[in-house]
Every structure is written in C-alpha cells, then in structure tokens.
Amino acid sequence: MEQLLRDLSRVVLAGRALGEVLEEITAIATAGIPGSESTSITLVRGDKAWTAAYQGEMALAADELQYAEGYGPCLDAGRGGVVLRIDDMRTEQRWPDYVARVVDLGVRSSLSVPLPYQGGVIGALNNYSSQPGAFASPESLAAGTDVAEAIAVAVANAEAHHELGEQARNMRIAMDSRAVIEQAKGVLMAQQHVDAEQAFEILRAASQRANRKLREVATGVVASTQPQ
Structure with missing residues (x-):
C-alpha cells in the first residue's frame, strides 16, 4: 500500500x-x-x-x-x-x-x-x-x-x-478583433471625414444589415484599402 x-x-x-x-x-x-x-x-x-x-x-x-x-x-x-x-x-x-x-x-x-x-x-x-x-x-x-x-x-x-487554454485563445481573438475594428474605424474616419464614434456606428449598422460579425465587416473595410 x-x-x-x-x-x-x-x-x-x-x-x-x-x-x-x-x-x-x-x-x-x-x-x-x-x-x-x-x-x-x-x-x-x-x-x-x-x-x-x-x-x-x-x-x-x-x-x-x-x-x-x-x-x-x-x-x-x-x-x-x-x-x-x-x-x-x-x-x-x-x-x-x-x-x-x-x-x-x-x-x-x-x-x-x-x-x-x-x-x-x-x-x-x-x-x-x-x-x-x-x-x-x-x-x-x-x-x-x-x-x-x-x-x-x-x-x-x-x-x-x-x-486556461480556452481563456487565452478567447482573449487573443478578442484582442485581434479590437485591433481590426480600430483599424477599420481609422479607415472610415479618413475616407468619410467622421469621428471615431460615427465610424463605429457605420460599422455596426453594416454588420446588422449584412448579418455578419462586426469583426468580419471591419476586416473587409481594412482589406479594401490594400493594393490588389
């Protein structure tokens, strides 16, 4: 024993x-x-x-x-x-x-x-x-x-x-999402001459219309500025 x-x-x-x-x-x-x-x-x-x-x-x-x-x-x-x-x-x-x-x-x-x-x-x-x-x-x-x-x-x-692994993964996803949303807001602010709050509302409205996640819409906005 x-x-x-x-x-x-x-x-x-x-x-x-x-x-x-x-x-x-x-x-x-x-x-x-x-x-x-x-x-x-x-x-x-x-x-x-x-x-x-x-x-x-x-x-x-x-x-x-x-x-x-x-x-x-x-x-x-x-x-x-x-x-x-x-x-x-x-x-x-x-x-x-x-x-x-x-x-x-x-x-x-x-x-x-x-x-x-x-x-x-x-x-x-x-x-x-x-x-x-x-x-x-x-x-x-x-x-x-x-x-x-x-x-x-x-x-x-x-x-x-x-x-713990799932929490870390979710945190990374959240941080990545926040980063791309901030980038997309910057693009809209420059293109449409709006402030940060208005840029976010544009993203949110587009997300609801397309029934897509906000991160996906933001990624599309950022991608549209990249050279083909």
Missing part, C-alpha cells in the same frame, strides 16, 4: 497529455491493487462512455462488452457513484447477459470504483481478475479508492489546463 501511494505521488501531471498520465496510473494500479490482473479507466460524459486508458487486454475487452450491452458494473459505478464488486462472475445475478459473456473472456471477478469529481462522478476505475474473489480483501478497496482519487486529480488538472 505504501509503495502504491509513493508511485502515485511520483506521477507528473504538468506538461503531459491526459491520456499519457492515465496510462501510467493504470499501470500503477495493476501492479499495486491486490488481486488486479488488468485495469482500465472508464470516463462518462452524458450518455457516452469510453475507455480512456487500460493495462491488459482483459480490461479493454470487458469494458467494450459492457458498452455494447449498455450496462454493467463499470457503467453503473461510473454513473451511480457506487463501488461494485463481483466475487464470482459464474454466480453473479445483477447483470446476467454481461456476466455470461465476460466469463468467456477469462474474467472471474472485478472491482469498479467510481471517480469522484466536483461533487459528482466522471467514470470508474475497473479492475479485473481471472480468479474468483480476487478483490474480497479490504486492502483492494482501499487501494482502488486511492487510485481513483489520483485519477480525479489528473482529470481536474487536465480540465483546468484546457479552460
């Missing part, structure tokens, strides 16, 4: 793609969660669910089977925010179609832990084993919970970077 926490604490988030970080975390989870032979991370957005990272083909195949069925422990944990443990697929009754088919993939037990995020859940950490009862110990759940929290931190970090 201590080794698992040390490994999670060493995961670098800054400057890395989310997928790369999640792949590293799934490898740590497979090695550090008692009973786990194969691990995956299911992310859920509305009605859509997908495997964002996995370690071992068993996990990916089991996930894909649940997506095809439209239900299963990874989906229910990822949407409902509950821990779901299956000790033996051969006797499990909650998802009959799924468990009947996943046994053929070699899966006998699983543990799905929800990913906490801003008061809700965004998916699940899924652990699979070819042995029945592989996740029956309290240590398995404790380790799974620690990994799930690390995943949530990684996703939150990625979301924050994305939002």
